Amino acid sequence: MKGENNIRLLSGNHAVSWGVKLARPQVAPLYPITPQTPILEKLTEFHSRGELDAELLTPESEHSAMSACVAASLTGARVFTATSSQGLLLMHELLHYASGARAPIVMFNVNRTPGSPWAFWPDQIDSLSQRDTGWIKMYSESPQESLDTVIQAFRISEKLSLPLMISHDAFYVSHAVEPVALPQQEQVDSFLPAYKPELRLDTSLGQSFGAPIDQATWNRSRRETAAAMARVENEVLETGKAWGELTGRSYAALEHYRTEGAGVVIVTMGSMCGTVRDAVDALREQGSAVGLLKVRQFRPLPVQTLRNSLAGIPCALVLDRNYSPGMGGILHQELKSALFAMDDAPRVHGFLTGVGGVNVASMKIQQLVTEYADAEPSVDSVWVE
């Protein structure tokens, strides 16, 4: 790998903390929650050793943590926080507020089942149920990707003045330890310019944020958000390319794995992608033309790129590690919507796999491909035992 000589064994969460440290945030309000806590503890450890020069706050709730994030960001600081599940849901009000205020906060969420009943398992419903809050939303598959993405996130978010949430799955990624290449501080500094917003709370400027407005102005604010959202995919691509030039690891909104000539493409997000790669390899070995389309950028949904990627493919299987009661899997819904009125769209099958963190083995995925490759699709998502 280019310019890197530092490979460490890191959990997904510690990889995030390393990425955050390298990105030099100025303010980080943090509140503990399983299974996010190792991110917080590693950051406070860096801070106590003098390796992270940031103002750390430890308020009484995630709601106050996100409140402090918004305010600090509007005052012109680079801001980071991390959370999971209940914490993210408690922040809900402020997630809308943050995007409305165009505060470029970077937040890491560890996907975990929300109560009730209480559980701590990987499931993406916590972050997916925040899909309409106006945040850029990205999903990571591995500790390396989490580290790389958190650094890229600051550049994307600050460039577009949109908050950005990255998620990785509880335990499968958050606590799994893998070799992770750490970039050099100088590399990150050259990649990530200091944050200097033109508009900010500053006594020398006098601008205020968030005052009551009329209908037309509120409407305009959301049109401006829409215009910024329309620039996200290209920014994700440019930033991912620049990161690739620096480190040898490039990224885009979607990732194709062995999709060339595929009769079946499996579409999924997060840790499930690793298992799908294994299933794809096994099926290719057996002579089946199967590939993986990994959704890394979920909001804004890269609709046109999804359409281009799946045009002419006979069959797509969507694997959802989440369940929206009454409407099935969320990625399944989104993909059906993205492929609307497309002549050469694939038959789309949706599967509720891994809801609540249950294991989805490579063999199970291979069976789904065999069983459904030529089947007529149903509009509903199918529960997988």
Add this chain to the structure above:
Amino acid sequence: MDMIDYPDGEQFSPGHVACAGCAEALSLRVILNTIGPDAIGVVPPSCTAVICGGYPLSSVSIPVQHTTLENAAASASGIKRSLNAMGKPDTTVVCLAGDGGTYDIGLQALSSAAERNEDILYVCFDNEGYMNTGGQKSSSTPLNAITGSTPAGKLSRKKNLVEILAAHRIPYIATCSPAHLSDMSAKIKKAESIRGTKVIIVIIPCLPGWGVADDAAVKTARMAVDSGVFPLYEVEDGVDYTMTINTRNQAVNAYLKQQKRFRHLSDADISDIQADVDWGWEYLLDRAGK
């Protein structure tokens, strides 16, 4: 008559949209002018949010973040830490909140900021209810008061926020009244000289919410102080109590009769309130060592 001793540096502009005769607008003028231009305001939904004005106008000269209802103290913490990170630790960060946003939904965030002793000045304009939503009870509404959500009178006492904050051992807590503007300005100046969490509670008789005449806000505030219903005092480091005015010169009766929200009270109710106020007054004198 004494001249009011506070600077007027045009930090608060005429043409704002407070109710005519509102003592909160008067208090804002004194407080903002005492603090001066090197400040950032934090305003949760409240009468202050309305008085500060809708986009693109503002009646205050300082930059303001209009926050959500429950997070003024957390937002102020974020601004202060951001200013610290940028090498501007001397800029005042001042919350201008109502009692709903302070005693009720904002108490958790305020408690946490106080526990961390964040370097912020928190001003609560206490009009004893959700007056900006048309007058419903908050935990600051006093016993027996009629509000939109307590049409037969509130059944429980006003929460003692000063005692709650004192238990956090923050460096400075004070009560103020718009009938005592020089004192208000002096307390703001004192708070400004202290690092850490400072909380100032200002009694604001709400003209429509309390049912008092348009020209009676300041007079009603003075009666609240003179009767001991709302004593003016300071608490330093949570333990050192000082009475600003340590005498009372009237019973609660006249204060209560002045307000529509208390018109239904029987003589027995008034006696009970008087007993409660007497107890509170003696408690404070005792704490202040008088």
